[in-house]
Amino acid sequence: MTQALIVELAALQGTVMSQSTVQRILATAEVQPHRERYYLFTPKDRPDYIPRRDAICDLYMSNLPDDEVIVCFDEKSNIQALGSPYPGRPTAPGRVRRVEHNYIRHGTRNLVASVRPDTGEVVAAEVFPSRGFATAEAVAMLETVAQALPGRRRIHLVWDNGSTHISREMKDFLSSEAGARFWVYYTPAHASWLNLAENFFSRFTTRYLAGRRHDALVDLDDHLYASLDDYGAATRSLCRGPTIPAWPHRRRFMANEARYFGESVLRKLHEDSELARRWLRARPRGKTCTLGLEEEDEWTPLLRLANGSGAFNVMDLQVRNKKTWAYTGVRGIPDVVAKELLESLRFTWEFPAQAAETWQRTSDQPH
Numbered sequence: 001m002t003q004a005l006i007v008e009l010a011a012l013q014g015t016v017m018s019q020s021t022v023q024r025i026l027a028t029a030e031v032q033p034h035r036e037r038y039y040l041f042t043p044k045d046r047p048d049y050i051p052r053r054d055a056i057c058d059l060y061m062s063n064l065p066d067d068e069v070i071v072c073f074d075e076k077s078n079i080q081a082l083g084s085p086y087p088g089r090p091t092a093p094g095r096v097r098r099v100e101h102n103y104i105r106h107g108t109r110n111l112v113a114s115v116r117p118d119t120g121e122v123v124a125a126e127v128f129p130s131r132g133f134a135t136a137e138a139v140a141m142l143e144t145v146a147q148a149l150p151g152r153r154r155i156h157l158v159w160d161n162g163s164t165h166i167s168r169e170m171k172d173f174l175s176s177e178a179g180a181r182f183w184v185y186y187t188p189a190h191a192s193w194l195n196l197a198e199n200f201f202s203r204f205t206t207r208y209l210a211g212r213r214h215d216a217l218v219d220l221d222d223h224l225y226a227s228l229d230d231y232g233a234a235t236r237s238l239c240r241g242p243t244i245p246a247w248p249h250r251r252r253f254m255a256n257e258a259r260y261f262g263e264s265v266l267r268k269l270h271e272d273s274e275l276a277r278r279w280l281r282a283r284p285r286g287k288t289c290t291l292g293l294e295e296e297d298e299w300t301p302l303l304r305l306a307n308g309s310g311a312f313n314v315m316d317l318q319v320r321n322k323k324t325w326a327y328t329g330v331r332g333i334p335d336v337v338a339k340e341l342l343e344s345l346r347f348t349w350e351f352p353a354q355a356a357e358t359w360q361r362t363s364d365q366p367h
Contacts, residue, residue: 001033040190049188056185056194057264059156060117067153071123071145073114074159074197076205078130081106081220084213099213107217111204111224112137114145117196122232123148127224138164139173146181158185158195204231262289 003022010017026032059070082103089098110133113125124144128137142157149155159165165186173179187194208227214220262282269276269291280302281294292301 003034006033046189049191052186052188053191053194054264056158056187058268059158059185060196061264061268064156067151068156069149069152069154070117070156070158071114071149072117072158072195072197072200073141073145074112074192074195074201075133075162076111076113076201078108079111079209079220079224080108081214081217083215088213099211103213106214106220109217109220109224111201112141113197113200113228114141115197115200117199120200122200122228125228127221133164135164135167135169138170142173142179142182146178153181154183155181156185157182158187158197160187160192160195161189207231262291266291 003019003026006022007017007019010022064070083106084100085102085104086100088100089095091097108130110128110130111125112128112133114123115121116123124141126137126141126144145155164170174182174184192198204227208223208231212223214223262284266276266280266282269280273280279293279295280291283290283292283299283301288304290301290304292299294300
């Protein structure tokens with residue numbers, strides 16, 4: 001609603017005022033009727049959001065048996081085959097690459113892939129027409145995944161709530177003998193970043209799709225399959241460390257996501273160590289969550305998690321000289337107890353190489 005419209009509406013009700021008067025009134029009241037902002041219903045307010053999110057985070061952190069594997073499944077839709085009516089000009093000293101402003105649309109393709117987050121391996125991938133991926137094709141993809149992992153008794157499948165994933169035909173397949181090996185984890189609404197296949201598509205787009213032109217759909221198809229072969233020859237993990245997922249770097253974290261992830265870590269340590277259940281606690285604060293030792297009124301921070309630009313960052317662990325990660329002594333708690341807890345943290349998280357080298361040298365020193 002503009003100021004001129006407010007003047008007209010006021011005149012219809014018998015109130016005559018100028019547009020400058022309306023401007024002063026709105027400025028005094030700090031009201032901006034001409035502006036609007038979108039908002040999203042907070043996913044945390046949905047009753048199933050936290051349990052489903054924690055289930056996926058715990059899955060990524062768990063040490064699975066050799067006969068179990070995690071597979072993330074997702075689709076990158078509407079990959080355009082854009083052609084140029086005129087040739088471009090390559091990069092030269094002092095000049096960036098030139099591309100014709102106009103383009104020709106040749107059509108789109110959908111790339112569907114299932115990847116292993118621990119190794120980055122593409123288990124199965126296929127290119128489909130823009131409207132050619134339905135439930136039957138999704139079932140065929142899962143059958144391909146099952147054939148590619150013959151020695152796995154259980155396949156933990158992480159994917160979103162797409163229509164092909166929740167259809168009656170898909171549910172019938174997953175409940176049948178052919179789909180019995182799949183244990184399915186659905187990401188909560190508006191939390192697609194929990195699916196690490198998003199990380200794969202981010203890398204794939206940056207490396208193989210950005211800034212490319214194709215003169216026909218068949219050229220795009222050939223390029224996609226050749227790119228998948230090239231990516232398979234140089235795969236790397238989609239996780240930073242053995243337990244911390246590398247979330248897509250362009251996603252913005254919710255303010256208290258570190259708290260929830262820290263609590264998941266705490267539950268894992270409580271399951272593995274009786275000493276951790278007795279001494280180790282989590283203290284969330286803002287966008288960080290600190291794990292530490294608590295005894296009566298004494299609190300000693302050990303490990304701090306924070307929402308970073310792409311991952312949950314391990315911020316500090318009793319930092320000494322801002323560089324050395326070491327046990328510096330905990331007042332009120334026996335040294336043997338504190339050292340065992342720190343060792344459990346050490347093997348739960350992947351510390352920097354310098355920290356690993358410094359650990360043995362500093363942990364044995366008297367405090």
